[in-house]
Amino acid sequence: MASYTPSTPLSARVAQLREALATRVVVADGAMGTMLQAQDPSLDDFQQLEGCNEVLNVTRPDIVRSVHEAYFAVGVDCVETNTFGANLAALGEYDIPERIVELSEAGARIAREVADEFAADDGRTRWVLGSVGPGTKLPTLGHAPYDRLRDAYQRNVEGLVAGGADAILVETTQDLLQTKASVVGARRAMEAAGVDLPLLVQVTVETTGTMLLGSEIGAALTALEPLGIDMIGLNCATGPAEMSEHLRYLARHARTRVSAMPNAGLPVLGKDGAHYPLTPGELADAHETFVREYGLSLVGGCCGTTPEHLRQVVERVRGMQPGERSPRPEPGASSLYQTVPFRQDTSYLAIGERTNANGSKKFREAMLEGRWDDCVEMARDQIREGAHLLDLCVDYVGRDGVADMSEIAGRFATASTLPIVLDSTEPAVIRAGLEKLGGRAVINSVNYEDGDGPDSRFAKIT
Incomplete structure (x- = not known):
């Protein structure tokens, strides 16, 4: 791949982006896939991997470049890289997972070159958002292990950083555990490269009012904000009308900045297939x-949005500052499904202890005999009785605590609507639990011995 040296150093571009997000509304681009397909790439362009848009980064960079140019030409501040599917699951379906870094770097480099060309014309910095898509594997449902996905997302972001991305956008996430794997993988990639780029996360809330696996927006905020992300928001699945209440919640409670990239409404089926009905003016409104x-700081479009949609958005929000926000964060824990505030106005915070192998003989015997459904039923009993959190302890002499925790936490992740308290003195056991739980867990009963401490035993537990 030919080398390319951006005219403005990365550190300067990142500082300018952070300043822009803090002081004005930044506008991103719209749909990528439909614009690529509109240019009718051939099967040879796809290297016989029909539909793998990321391959076009190396075979037809001119097509990818033209999409970025179309969006920059209407005035957007930043574009997303053509790397939405440059992940383990998507490329694995084409039997080319070894090309994650190659295709990610190529996609970022194309966008970087176009951004710098536009910046050179008028002196206004343009930015590149490195797109990290979700793929099709949901770790909460056991489709793929957390650590394998995390490491693949790390390779994805390593390529994006090498290609010149200014920020990382983890988008269209459907499973909170998958989202956490993306964020942790991105952090590891940036640490390895010695850079600190803004890390933006956008979850996808369906028309049902929750993410695909049933997570409410409050659960997403509680689980993801403590990971040190710079922004949280929504994209895809719905139009702006369906996003409104979820954005209202984020505006009221998120410490981070907030973003939205909706579809051009909900798709409508017609004789020529599906189309998106929202007009450019309606998206701008x-x-x-x-x-x-x-108080949104970053806006843009997703499926069905075009350069004309974004042109009108740019004209409408140019010069605007995000509205005033006075967020009221609610400290708490979350399950995959819901958040539970630590402060209970009408009760004490009740932690169910009957799923603790050291405190419950019934639970211990079920665990020792591998009666996992009985373990789950004991958890459900405590939910019905009004517990706010569930204490999960599998520590027992002679048992493989990592295996037991992985087995039971994986079941509790989807069977329990309550957050989990991981109760163990063994970091490996805690790690096994965290790698199964999409929500925000509480860690209990940590002991430090002979020089051990939080830095040495638990700092890199995820």
């Missing part, structure tokens, strides 16, 4: 409202 009422 929605974003103006979002900026004023919810």
Whole structure:
């Protein structure tokens, strides 16, 4: 791959992006896939891997470049790289997972070159958001192990950083455990490269009002914000109308900045297939409202949005500052499904202890005999009786605590609507639990011995 040296150093671009997000509304681009397909790439362009858009980064960079140029030409501040599927699951379906870094770097490099060309013309910095898509494997459902996905996301981001991305956008996430794997993988990649790029996360909330696996927006915020992300928001699945209440929640409770990249409405089936009905003017109206009422710092579009949609958004929000926000964070823990505040106005915080192998003979015997359904039923009993959190301890002499924790926490992740308290003195056992739970867990009963401490035993537990 030919080398390319950006005209402005990365550190300067990142500082400018952080300043822009803090002081004004930044506008990103719209749909990528439909614009690529509109240019009718051949099967040879896809290297016989039909539909693998990321391959176009190396076979037809001119097509990818033209999409970035179309969006920059209408005034957007930043574009996303053509790397949405440059992950283990998506490339694995084409039997090319070894090309994650190659295709990620190529996609970022194309966007970087176009951004720098536009910046050179008028002196206004343009930015590149490295797109990290979710793939099709949901670790909460056991489709792939957490650590394998995390390491593959790390390779994805390593390529994006090498290609010149200014920020990392983890987008269209459907499973909170998958989202956490993306964020941790991205952090590891940036640490390895010695850079600190803004890390932006956008979850996808379906028309049902939750993420695909049933997570409410509060559970997403509680689980993801402590990971040190710079922004949280929504993209895909719905139009702006369906996003409004979820954005309102984020505006009221998120410490981070907030973003939105909706579809051009909900798809409508017609004789020529599906189309998205939201007009450019309607998308611009929605974003103006979002900026004023919810203090959004980053706006853009997803499926069905075009350069014309974004041109009108740019014209509408140019010069606007995000509306005032006075967030009221609610410290708490979360399950995959819901958040539970630590402060209970009408009760004490009740932690169910009957799923503790040291405190419950019934639970211990079920665990020792491998009666996992009985273990789950004991958890459900405590939910019905009004517990707010569930204490999970599998420590027992002579047992493989990592295996037991992995087995039971994996079941509790989807069977329990309550957050889990991971109760163990063994870091490996705690890690096994965290790698199965998409929500935000509480860690209990940590002992330090002979020089051990939080830095030495638990700092890199994820």
